[in-house]
Structure formats: structure tokens, C-alpha cells
Amino acid sequence: MEEFYKKDNPITVALDIGTTKVCAIAGRKNQYDKVDVLGVGIVKSEGVSRGVVSNIDKTVKAIRGAIEAAEKNAKTSFNSVHVGIAGQHIKSLHHRGLLIRNDMDSEISQDDVDRLIADMYKLVLPPGDKILHVLPQEFTVDDEQGIIDPIGMSGIRLEANFHIITGQMSATKNIMRCIEKVDIGLADMTLEPIASADAVLSEQEKEAGVALVDIGGGTTDITVFKDGIIRHTAVIPFGGNVITKDIQEGCSVMHTQAEKLKVRFGSALADEIYDNRIITIPGFRGKEHKEISEKNLARIIQARLEEIFDYVFWEIKRSGYEKNLIAGLVLTGGGSLMKNLELLAEYHTGMSCRKGEPIEHLAHGYNANLASPIYATSIGLLIHAIKNAELKEAYENEIFETVDEGMNEENMDNTTPQRKLVDKDQWFNKLFTYTKEFFESTPDSDF
Numbered sequence: 001m002e003e004f005y006k007k008d009n010p011i012t013v014a015l016d017i018g019t020t021k022v023c024a025i026a027g028r029k030n031q032y033d034k035v036d037v038l039g040v041g042i043v044k045s046e047g048v049s050r051g052v053v054s055n056i057d058k059t060v061k062a063i064r065g066a067i068e069a070a071e072k073n074a075k076t077s078f079n080s081v082h083v084g085i086a087g088q089h090i091k092s093l094h095h096r097g098l099l100i101r102n103d104m105d106s107e108i109s110q111d112d113v114d115r116l117i118a119d120m121y122k123l124v125l126p127p128g129d130k131i132l133h134v135l136p137q138e139f140t141v142d143d144e145q146g147i148i149d150p151i152g153m154s155g156i157r158l159e160a161n162f163h164i165i166t167g168q169m170s171a172t173k174n175i176m177r178c179i180e181k182v183d184i185g186l187a188d189m190t191l192e193p194i195a196s197a198d199a200v201l202s203e204q205e206k207e208a209g210v211a212l213v214d215i216g217g218g219t220t221d222i223t224v225f226k227d228g229i230i231r232h233t234a235v236i237p238f239g240g241n242v243i244t245k246d247i248q249e250g251c252s253v254m255h256t257q258a259e260k261l262k263v264r265f266g267s268a269l270a271d272e273i274y275d276n277r278i279i280t281i282p283g284f285r286g287k288e289h290k291e292i293s294e295k296n297l298a299r300i301i302q303a304r305l306e307e308i309f310d311y312v313f314w315e316i317k318r319s320g321y322e323k324n325l326i327a328g329l330v331l332t333g334g335g336s337l338m339k340n341l342e343l344l345a346e347y348h349t350g351m352s353c354r355k356g357e358p359i360e361h362l363a364h365g366y367n368a369n370l371a372s373p374i375y376a377t378s379i380g381l382l383i384h385a386i387k388n389a390e391l392k393e394a395y396e397n398e399i400f401e402t403v404d405e406g407m408n409e410e411n412m413d414n415t416t417p418q419r420k421l422v423d424k425d426q427w428f429n430k431l432f433t434y435t436k437e438f439f440e441s442t443p444d445s446d447f
Helices: 002-008 056-074 110-120 169-181 192-200 203-208 240-251 255-265 294-319 341-349 373-405 409-439
Strands: 012-017 021-029 035-044 080-085 091-100 129-141 144-147 157-168 185-191 210-215 220-226 229-236 278-281 290-293 329-332 353-355
Touching: 012 056, 012 169, 012 373, 021 056, 021 373, 035 056, 035 373, 056 169, 080 169, 080 192, 080 373, 091 110, 091 229, 110 129, 110 157, 129 169, 129 185, 129 229, 157 169, 157 229, 169 185, 185 192, 185 373, 192 210, 192 220, 192 229, 192 329, 192 373, 203 210, 203 220, 210 294, 220 294, 229 294, 240 255, 240 294, 255 278, 255 294, 278 294, 290 294, 294 341, 329 341, 329 373, 341 353
Parallel strands: 012 080, 080 185, 210 329, 329 353
Antiparallel strands: 012 021, 021 035, 091 157, 129 144, 129 157, 210 220, 220 229, 278 290
16 A cells, blocks of 8 residues: 555645745645645745845755755655746736637547647737736637536637736746756746645635735735636735835834734734733843834734735726625735734725635644645645646556557557556545545744
8 A cells, every 4th residue: 555655646846935935845645635745844035035036046045955954854855846936027918719620520629728728828928028827717619608618519619718827037037047056857837826726725715706815925916716717816016024124114123123023013903902012122232222012013014904905905806806706805825924914804805804724635744834824835836736747647647548549459468467557546546535535634032
């Protein structure tokens, strides 16, 4: 059983290059379709600004440190990583594609859909931009509209609405250059808001309509879902670091002290502060201590967060789905840990709100720290990487089976062991499916 587990579930590695931290996380899917995290490496990020690499050498040093720490925890070495991309350069647009089929008698196949998607990559973009993701919305077959999956239908005209996500080519190349200097392979690159959604959103929420708001250190990412489909994505160039800077300037303290004030005493709503304690900050070289009231600190934080949620609500209205998001808002990322943030979001947007923790897909025995929204993107990238590896394996198996079926009877004896192996894998998969339901899981220093 252990050999089967190791053979069919290879270790996958995801790398989250953020503004505040670089996180490498290694894991694999177990026999109950849950993700076992085998190793985590976290290093402070110093070469990234608002989600974009601004210093190659510092970023390379941080990536190398995170990967080495993850390798040490996982007790193995890695050959390639699945990397996330984000930043204020990310943009999105909508486009409609059309494919005229030659044969009306044949059914629409996956190849037809792939050809329609491939045409979207030929769009003319502003200089320096490239397409990162092409996400199909609804399809139209002849005059039949609102089709989610057209495969198997008959028709001449295949049309589709696409949500296309673009980014700057220079930002992508800088990430690739950093990975190359670390001397490790790049398996794939995924938009981080999409990865975060995989970690914290349920299929029911995506179907009902939900807006995921990922408040990171340098940016706030927004992803709108409806009917299980990504409808809108946006990146706001404000995050937790801007709040820290506001505290630094408003309270006339150092950056490290401002960060500690935010984490230990910060609140998103000044009206929820009743005690109004006085926080004392040591002075420089014998100077008098500085005193800051907790309510004034909350006013500074609330002003910036209200501005961020103004942008969030504007993006939701721009998507056209502000009245269709039954599941409301889901907040994640390090910024979502702010006290009373859910209340502020509900008051400011008029939508229901909850905090998203990336624990739904994790297997039993995970480190308690991984349950924090801080690791939503990292775990989402790992889930996305495992999905991509499974799709690649399924595609390779499909090719193998197609070649196998085309063999003549003379070579049939040579293919018998492979056929038996496939049957054995199918038997194990059925066994794990039947037993799955029984095993699934329902501080800071002084100033």
C-alpha cells in the first residue's frame, strides 16, 4: 500500500513570492483526496514591492532560503516548483470568440473548445503585456445560448465569452529569471487570486456567487465567482504595508513599531474600542515616552481600510454582479486578521462577510499555523499544482491508451502488464472513494 501511495502521488512544490514573505510549500494528495503538507519554508521577503520583483538578488536569496527550508522539512530535494504571480500590473478583459465547424454531423469535442481558447492567445495587447489565463464563460452553439459545457453537442457555430487575464511580460520574466538563478525548474505559473480561491472557497459559494478579497502585504486581490465561473478579477495597489505606513506617519513612530502597533492593538472599527487604553512607546536615548490612544490608532487603520473597501465595492459593481453575490464576501490573506474587519466590510459594502481559512482541503495532522489566512495563497498554489499534475498525467495516460488500442494482436501480449496495472489502479481508486467519507475531517515581542 505504501509503495502504491508513493508511486501514484508524487510530491509537488508551490512557491508564493509575496511582498512580505516568500513561502515554499511541498505536499501531495493522499488516498482520501486530501492534501498532505510535507514541508514548509518561510523567509522574509525584501526584494518584492506590491507583488512585483524589484530586486533580483534579494528575491533569489529569499527563494533559495525558502526552498532549502522546505526541502529540509520534507527530507527530499525538489526538481521544479509551481509559482504564483500577482501585482498591480495584472489586468483583465472580456472577449467573444467564434469557431465555424466544417462538419455538423460530428459532435463538438474538446479539440474544438481548445481551438477556440487558443485563438484568444492571438489577441493584440498593449506593448509589454502577455496573456496569463483564458477562462471560458458561457458558450453558444448556433442559436442556443447559456451553455456551460458544449462538448457532445452538434452545431456549426461555436461561440464563447472569455475572461482574459493579462500581465506585464517583464514581471513574468523577472520571476522566471529568479527561479533560473536558484537552479530549479519552473513547472507552471498561476495567478495568485485564482489559487487563493481554490484554498478557501467552497463549490457552493462559487455557484451561489461570492467575491474573494485577498488582503496581502502590498496588494489586495479581488476575484468574483458566479455559477461556478470566474466572472471578474482585479488587483488594488493597497495592502497591509500601506496601513503600517499610515500608522508610522500618523503616530510618528518607526516602521517596526508601527507594524507591532497594527498587529497587537489594531482594530478596523474605532467605535468598537470601549476601554481606549493608552499605548506607551519608548523614546530615543532617554527622551520621553510617546503615548498613543487605542481609539486614535483604530481611526488611522479604519480610514485606510474604508478606502480599500471603496475600491473593492467599485470593482464588484464594475463586474456587474453586485446584486447576484448570495454568498457575499470572503476575506483572506494576512490583512484579514485585523480585529473587527468583518464588521467593517459588512457596514461598508452591505454584504455578508466571513473569514476564509485554507483548511478545507488539508489532511489530518497539518500544522496549526497553516490554518491562518496568511497561507491561503501558498496552499492554494499547492492545490492548483497538484490539479495540473493530475491533468498532465491523465492526458499522458489517454495518449498511452490510444496507442495501446491501436496495436495489433501480435503485440497484445506485450501490453498485458500495462492493462493489468490500469485495472489495479482503478480498483484502488474505487476502494478509496468508498472509504473516503469515513476518514474525512469534518504573539508579538515588546516594543
